[in-house]
Amino acid sequence: MKFKRTEYPTTMATSAAMSFLSMANNPYLYEYMGRNVQLPSKKLPILLPDKCPCCGKVLSTEILPIRAVNNITDNEQKECTVISIYRCTSCNELFTVINTVKTKLVFNDEKFDTDNAISEPVGIYPFEMENVEFDEDISDLSSSFVEVYKQAERAEHAEHDGLNLICGMAYRRALEFLVRDYCVDKFPEKVSEIDTKSLSEKIKNYITDDSDIKTLAEKATWLGNDQTHVINKHPDRDVNDIKQFIQMIVAKIKIKMVVADAETIKKG
Numbered sequence: 001m002k003f004k005r006t007e008y009p010t011t012m013a014t015s016a017a018m019s020f021l022s023m024a025n026n027p028y029l030y031e032y033m034g035r036n037v038q039l040p041s042k043k044l045p046i047l048l049p050d051k052c053p054c055c056g057k058v059l060s061t062e063i064l065p066i067r068a069v070n071n072i073t074d075n076e077q078k079e080c081t082v083i084s085i086y087r088c089t090s091c092n093e094l095f096t097v098i099n100t101v102k103t104k105l106v107f108n109d110e111k112f113d114t115d116n117a118i119s120e121p122v123g124i125y126p127f128e129m130e131n132v133e134f135d136e137d138i139s140d141l142s143s144s145f146v147e148v149y150k151q152a153e154r155a156e157h158a159e160h161d162g163l164n165l166i167c168g169m170a171y172r173r174a175l176e177f178l179v180r181d182y183c184v185d186k187f188p189e190k191v192s193e194i195d196t197k198s199l200s201e202k203i204k205n206y207i208t209d210d211s212d213i214k215t216l217a218e219k220a221t222w223l224g225n226d227q228t229h230v231i232n233k234h235p236d237r238d239v240n241d242i243k244q245f246i247q248m249i250v251a252k253i254k255i256k257m258v259v260a261d262a263e264t265i266k267k268g
């Protein structure tokens with residue numbers, strides 16, 4: 001799923017809630033509402049999805065939400081959440097995109113600087129974004145890896161912020177943490193020695209127990225280097241290859257952990 005950023009008037013949820021509350025007590029207000037009453041709104045950056053999460057069809061580049069709502073309660077706050085509701089013209093399903101807006105200025109600033117506000121996707125419902133979930137064992141092994149990997153995913157989704165250019169580098173950085181912590185787990189007594197080695201040296205010298213992990217880590221490093229260098233030595237490969245290799249390394253590590261656990265079971 002890719003997103004395109006645009007500015008869109010978002011209704012203040014607090015004022016909408018008050019209006020609906022008063023409507024519930026006063027049926028005449030429903031009619032009033034039908035005449036398109038404008039609730040207070042604020043133009044904020046929202047994220048337009050490129051595909052329908054329900055049927056997978058590519059959405060028109062002209063698509064806009066039916067309605068977008070923000071949760072600004074205090075004009076002094078610098079961060080808020082926006083929910084945008086859409087209808088897919090292909091499958092007629094309704095879906096929502098949730099994004100955060102972070103700004104250096106407060107929301108009541110006269111010249112609210114949306115250009116410098118950062119807008120990040122949080123989720124798309126009824127379907128989650130295709131983010132990888134890592135097992136607790138992997139987080140225990142390398143919490144830095146999991147954290148950086150998730151940051152890389154956010155950068156990848158954030159095409160509109162120009163961050164996608166750095167997501168390849170971020171995946172490589174995640175790999176560095178994973179390899180480092182895997183090696184230290186295997187050779188805890190050599191931690192200070194390991195920390196002086198480059199990523200390639202760590203892979204070569206300390207990943208000695210699994211040739212698949214070694215190969216995947218080595219190749220992911222090469223592709224990751226392409227993301228940081230001016231000349232791409234493997235133009236037929238991209239960031240999806242790096243992601244796949246990292247995920248397979250994680251899967252192999254998990255298998256080894258489960259096997260090690262199984263081996264502790266003694267015959268009764």
Ligand SMILES: [Zn+2]
Binds near residue numbers: 052054
């Ligand atoms: Zn659809």
